Amino acid sequence: MLWENMLMAFSAIRVNKMRSFLTMLGIIIGIGSVISIVSIGDTMKSVFEGLYREIGVTQAYLMIGYWVDDRRQSDFFTLDDMARIKELFGDEIAYMDSNAYASADALYGRNKVKFSFDGIDYNYPDVQKINLVHGRFLNEGDILGRRKNVVMDTVSAQNLFGEENAVGKTFRTTLYGNVDEYTVVGIYRKEISPFQAMMMGANEEGGEAYVPYTLLTWPNDYFYAVRLFAADEAQMDELYQNIKIFVAKSKGRKPEDFRMNTVQDEMGSVNGMLGGMAMAVGGIAAISLLVGGIGIMNIMLVSVTERTREIGIRKSLGARTKDIMIQFLTESAIISACGGMIGTLLGGGLVMIGGSMMGITAVIRPGVVALAVGFSAVVGLFFGIYPASKAAKKDPIEALRYE
Amino acid sequence: MKSILGGLGRKKLPDYITDNISEDLIRLEDLVKVYDTGALKVLGLKRINLTIHRGEFVAIMGQSGSGKSTLMNILGCLDRPSMGHYYLDGVDVAAMDSDELSLIRNRKIGFVFQSFNLISRTSALKNVELPMTYARKNKKLREERARQLLARVGLGKRAEHMPNELSGGQRQRVAIARALANEPPLLLADEPTGNLDTAASVEIMELFSQLHKEGTTVVVVTHEEEIAAFTERIIRFRDGEVLSDSPNVPREPRGRDSAPDAEEGIELRDT
Amino acid sequence: MLIENMLMAFSSIRANKMRSFLTMLGIIIGIGSVISIVSVGDTMKGLFEELYRNIGITQAYIAIGYWVDDWRESDYFSLEEMERIKEIFGDEITYIDTDAQTSADAYCARTTVQFNYTGIDYNYQEVQPINLIYGRFLNEGDVLGRRKNVVMDTVSAMNLFGVENAVGKTFRTTIYGTTDDYTVVGIYRKEMNPFQAMMMGANTEGGEAFLPYTILSWPNDFIYDLRFFCRDEETMDELCANIKSYVARSKDRQPEDFQMVTAKEQMGQWNSMLGGLSMAVGGIAAISLLVGGIGIMNIMLVSVTERTREIGIRKSLGAKTRDIMVQFLTESAILSACGGILGILLGGGLVTAGGMLMGVQTVIRPEVVVLAVGFSAVVGVFFGLYPASKAAKKDPIEALRYE
Numbered sequence A: 001m002l003w004e005n006m007l008m009a010f011s012a013i014r015v016n017k018m019r020s021f022l023t024m025l026g027i028i029i030g031i032g033s034v035i036s037i038v039s040i041g042d043t044m045k046s047v048f049e050g051l052y053r054e055i056g057v058t059q060a061y062l063m064i065g066y067w068v069d070d071r072r073q074s075d076f077f078t079l080d081d082m083a084r085i086k087e088l089f090g091d092e093i094a095y096m097d098s099n100a101y102a103s104a105d106a107l108y109g110r111n112k113v114k115f116s117f118d119g120i121d122y123n124y125p126d127v128q129k130i131n132l133v134h135g136r137f138l139n140e141g142d143i144l145g146r147r148k149n150v151v152m153d154t155v156s157a158q159n160l161f162g163e164e165n166a167v168g169k170t171f172r173t174t175l176y177g178n179v180d181e182y183t184v185v186g187i188y189r190k191e192i193s194p195f196q197a198m199m200m201g202a203n204e205e206g207g208e209a210y211v212p213y214t215l216l217t218w219p220n221d222y223f224y225a226v227r228l229f230a231a232d233e234a235q236m237d238e239l240y241q242n243i244k245i246f247v248a249k250s251k252g253r254k255p256e257d258f259r260m261n262t263v264q265d266e267m268g269s270v271n272g273m274l275g276g277m278a279m280a281v282g283g284i285a286a287i288s289l290l291v292g293g294i295g296i297m298n299i300m301l302v303s304v305t306e307r308t309r310e311i312g313i314r315k316s317l318g319a320r321t322k323d324i325m326i327q328f329l330t331e332s333a334i335i336s337a338c339g340g341m342i343g344t345l346l347g348g349g350l351v352m353i354g355g356s357m358m359g360i361t362a363v364i365r366p367g368v369v370a371l372a373v374g375f376s377a378v379v380g381l382f383f384g385i386y387p388a389s390k391a392a393k394k395d396p397i398e399a400l401r402y403e
Numbered sequence B: 001m002k003s004i005l006g007g008l009g010r011k012k013l014p015d016y017i018t019d020n021i022s023e024d025l026i027r028l029e030d031l032v033k034v035y036d037t038g039a040l041k042v043l044g045l046k047r048i049n050l051t052i053h054r055g056e057f058v059a060i061m062g063q064s065g066s067g068k069s070t071l072m073n074i075l076g077c078l079d080r081p082s083m084g085h086y087y088l089d090g091v092d093v094a095a096m097d098s099d100e101l102s103l104i105r106n107r108k109i110g111f112v113f114q115s116f117n118l119i120s121r122t123s124a125l126k127n128v129e130l131p132m133t134y135a136r137k138n139k140k141l142r143e144e145r146a147r148q149l150l151a152r153v154g155l156g157k158r159a160e161h162m163p164n165e166l167s168g169g170q171r172q173r174v175a176i177a178r179a180l181a182n183e184p185p186l187l188l189a190d191e192p193t194g195n196l197d198t199a200a201s202v203e204i205m206e207l208f209s210q211l212h213k214e215g216t217t218v219v220v221v222t223h224e225e226e227i228a229a230f231t232e233r234i235i236r237f238r239d240g241e242v243l244s245d246s247p248n249v250p251r252e253p254r255g256r257d258s259a260p261d262a263e264e265g266i267e268l269r270d271t
Numbered sequence C: 001m002l003i004e005n006m007l008m009a010f011s012s013i014r015a016n017k018m019r020s021f022l023t024m025l026g027i028i029i030g031i032g033s034v035i036s037i038v039s040v041g042d043t044m045k046g047l048f049e050e051l052y053r054n055i056g057i058t059q060a061y062i063a064i065g066y067w068v069d070d071w072r073e074s075d076y077f078s079l080e081e082m083e084r085i086k087e088i089f090g091d092e093i094t095y096i097d098t099d100a101q102t103s104a105d106a107y108c109a110r111t112t113v114q115f116n117y118t119g120i121d122y123n124y125q126e127v128q129p130i131n132l133i134y135g136r137f138l139n140e141g142d143v144l145g146r147r148k149n150v151v152m153d154t155v156s157a158m159n160l161f162g163v164e165n166a167v168g169k170t171f172r173t174t175i176y177g178t179t180d181d182y183t184v185v186g187i188y189r190k191e192m193n194p195f196q197a198m199m200m201g202a203n204t205e206g207g208e209a210f211l212p213y214t215i216l217s218w219p220n221d222f223i224y225d226l227r228f229f230c231r232d233e234e235t236m237d238e239l240c241a242n243i244k245s246y247v248a249r250s251k252d253r254q255p256e257d258f259q260m261v262t263a264k265e266q267m268g269q270w271n272s273m274l275g276g277l278s279m280a281v282g283g284i285a286a287i288s289l290l291v292g293g294i295g296i297m298n299i300m301l302v303s304v305t306e307r308t309r310e311i312g313i314r315k316s317l318g319a320k321t322r323d324i325m326v327q328f329l330t331e332s333a334i335l336s337a338c339g340g341i342l343g344i345l346l347g348g349g350l351v352t353a354g355g356m357l358m359g360v361q362t363v364i365r366p367e368v369v370v371l372a373v374g375f376s377a378v379v380g381v382f383f384g385l386y387p388a389s390k391a392a393k394k395d396p397i398e399a400l401r402y403e
Helices: A003-013 A017-054 A078-090 A140-145 A154-161 A195-199 A233-250 A263-285 A287-306 A310-318 A322-359 A366-393 A396-401 B001-008 B068-075 B098-108 B124-134 B139-152 B168-179 B198-211 C002-015 C017-055 C081-091 C122-125 C138-145 C155-160 C194-200 C236-250 C263-285 C288-308 C308-316 C321-358 C365-391 C396-401
Strands: A058-062 A094-098 A102-110 A109-119 A132-137 A150-155 A170-175 A178-189 A207-212 A224-231 A257-260 B023-035 B041-051 B057-061 B083-088 B109-112 B185-192 B217-222 B233-238 B240-249 C059-066 C092-095 C101-106 C111-121 C133-136 C149-153 C169-176 C177-190 C207-212 C223-231 C258-261
Touching: A003 A017, A003 A322, A017 A263, A017 A287, A017 A322, A017 C288, A058 A233, A078 A094, A102 A154, A109 A154, A109 A170, A109 C133, A150 A154, A154 A178, A154 A207, A154 C236, A178 A287, A207 C155, A224 A233, A224 B217, A233 A257, A233 B168, A233 C101, A257 A263, A263 A287, A263 C263, A287 A310, A287 A322, A287 A366, A287 C017, A287 C207, A287 C288, A310 A322, A310 B098, A322 A366, A322 B098, A322 C138, B001 C207, B023 B068, B023 B217, B041 B068, B041 B217, B041 B240, B057 B068, B057 B198, B057 C138, B068 B185, B068 B217, B098 B109, B098 B124, B098 C149, B109 B168, B109 C365, B124 B139, B124 B168, B124 C017, B185 B198, B185 C081, C017 C288, C017 C365, C059 C236, C081 C092, C081 C223, C092 C101, C092 C122, C111 C155, C111 C169, C122 C138, C155 C177, C155 C207, C223 C236, C236 C258, C258 C263, C288 C308, C288 C365, C308 C365, C321 C365, C365 C396
Parallel strands: A109 A207, A150 A178, B057 B217, B057 B233, B109 B185, B185 B217, C111 C207, C149 C177
Antiparallel strands: A058 A224, A058 A257, A094 A224, A102 A109, A102 A170, A132 A178, A150 A207, A170 A178, B023 B041, B023 B083, B233 B240, C059 C223, C059 C258, C092 C223, C101 C111, C101 C169, C133 C177, C149 C207, C169 C177
């Protein structure tokens, strides 16, 4: 009987092709826009997650809280502080530095390029993927000996020296007021997606280089923050809490006076924000689904009126109220579900095309698709109830007499 | 009773469908129908007492407004009497609700209308299948029986045609095949020849005669004497009352060679 | 003729009340949601503007830029510098202070209340409305003499002393490590609407008090930033630029090394952000208008088919193609425009009701209303074109024969 009803519905849909198409179009547009918006949200989430994974989710920064009014000299960190933390938490910390960076002009021959210098420890490649193509990375000797050696990427080398392989070349720069010669010991290649380039800023004209972090602490051996990478993502929260407590105790403060910014927290808040936005905007787009549903109701009412005689005939042949009801409900649910499926294809397709144009893998969750198609069928059923019950309640004698 | 009807058709049918109790197929007792038109009440039928036995071939005649259409609607269980009893196959249907009446119509009554009332854009075969669909018969059985019935009314080769591709006489034969689908004890025809030319009318009435001979009870509502002449009993109505009720010697059916639809022939075989 | 057409349109709209209502409903919902969203945006803008006007739109803060790597002691401000700025820009600056704030517990007998102290100059009242109800405001003597006098609001006084009029009462608090008794010399009443309370935080448990800014700069006379109010909103951008240049020159820096935050600028940012957001979300809500338009087209097509005979009769009586076209276009435009008007009433009503519930003055711009009605009529005409031309092109003989 269900099959019969579906066949009847399809034939009714075919009879009025234009009308059925326009009715579906409302649902197509509604579901299409909801799917697009939710999928854009999901895609953004995954892109941000990728971005954060790239910079390392176990990364964290520890510093004195901005809310602390009475700053003291001891609130800053020293190399000794770092050494003590390293000693105490050893293997649990994969990497640690003073989060030092400075920018200055680098001079080579007649070339002058604005460089950003990032102070790092020798084991930085353990926590960050660095695709070294020439020379070597900074080693323990460079760090401990405060040697003026740098590692830069191919683009920066090209900008400053006019060639990619600049290993062995030297340039002059001024860090914290001291002018010195620095030697390039390694060159790496950066690989970033177009989206990352957009978010982090592509470096096309300036330069970036890694220098021993011991160089960037020199003038005053105090630094504002400590950068950490936990060895184990699962236990990082506990580790960071312990480090905070230790640091606070050693500086004669409460743990609440220190701020620990973790990439994971940041990722969580970005995720939450994007999720909330996609929900809210998707909800507003769903208003069009409501309007589409009203369109279904309207057209089904027209259809019921037009087919009054048919309803009369069916009743005279023994169709019960329920049979007529189900017949019309099936029809509106099918119109809506078809619209939902086409809308899903359309919305999903648009997001995929947009994503591939931007070089991003679009995320279309099967759960969202199932929900959308299911929801559109429910819309059809809901808005079909009134017309169907109107059809089912028709008096057979009146209906048979209808012209 | 409601709960049984509310369920699926596969469930056991109620007693009033399965038990054939009465030799009196139709028995009306003090049946009254009042139309309430708001300002005034119109008496459609005034205390009708009438019995039609199983196997009769009856014509109900009268001018328009005589109450014959009202009676037709009540006999067809499309409408309910205001007072009195209507026993169909021994069961009083006067107090049944609309879904119970649907079931009665489906199993006990076959309708033939003046304007054919085939469902448009639906093949002859599907039209004939429809009552069986509502009786929840399975698809194979439905199609088999529908083809048999169409062949029986001489339309075996037209099963896939749409109503608008058939002549008036052919449409009415599809309607008759549809009326027979669930083997109802009662065939009710409301001016079945009203939209047909003379030749087609004769053809349809001969089909009814044949069905009657095979044991079906046929009740024809008409205002034409020539049509009533085919039946064995003529009940005349005027102003909502029975004017006369008399037996009739039916007109002899013509031979098969004179049938207008000779290329197909009307085969009336037992089913 | 136009009137004739409109009368015809209204009579056919009335002939199918349910159908016409459902068709309008699509437009009602579409226009209603667009109007609501745009008006919520405008209302928010209005609220933020009020908020900024309250705190003083000409307010500005200057500090060394957070992006400057090599901070020096001279980057901080001293009281002398402030005096010099006052001297030079005196006419154009209405008020200047050190933007000093601190928080500490205030004790009175057995009551302890966490207080926020804001250091201000004696002429603060000229730039910020303060509704003084008891006592006096801080005077020049208080500020120059670093007298431990404070002015607080009624709620704070109630929290600390249990009475509103606490003039003359003293309490004990510790500011920058020094514990002293402070005397209340004035009490004012704060008036804010629920939105302001939400944005700025309502003070129900703690306390707030003004005291001479000279007290809050005492232990180390280094000041991170200066706060000032400009005399003229129109010319304040220029004034701020001048102050920045002057400060940079006096500290031997580039003007770009200093950050200047003005309330006017922040308000502008909020305005453009809210404007953009309500545009984007309103656009998504407008998708439902598109769906509503499709609904109009669908129902007009049904209507044209149903009235085929009527069209035939009209044509046989001499109606031209154009006459039929205009007749149906008028009908769809009226359907849509009525929907638009009802949608405005709905959307505007919802926003107004919501605003009243939140105690906020709502903003519904007339041009948005006009635009919405106009747009809905355009939607009606656009989506009516196809059905109307279908009607107009009907062959009169065929049309007359139509059942």
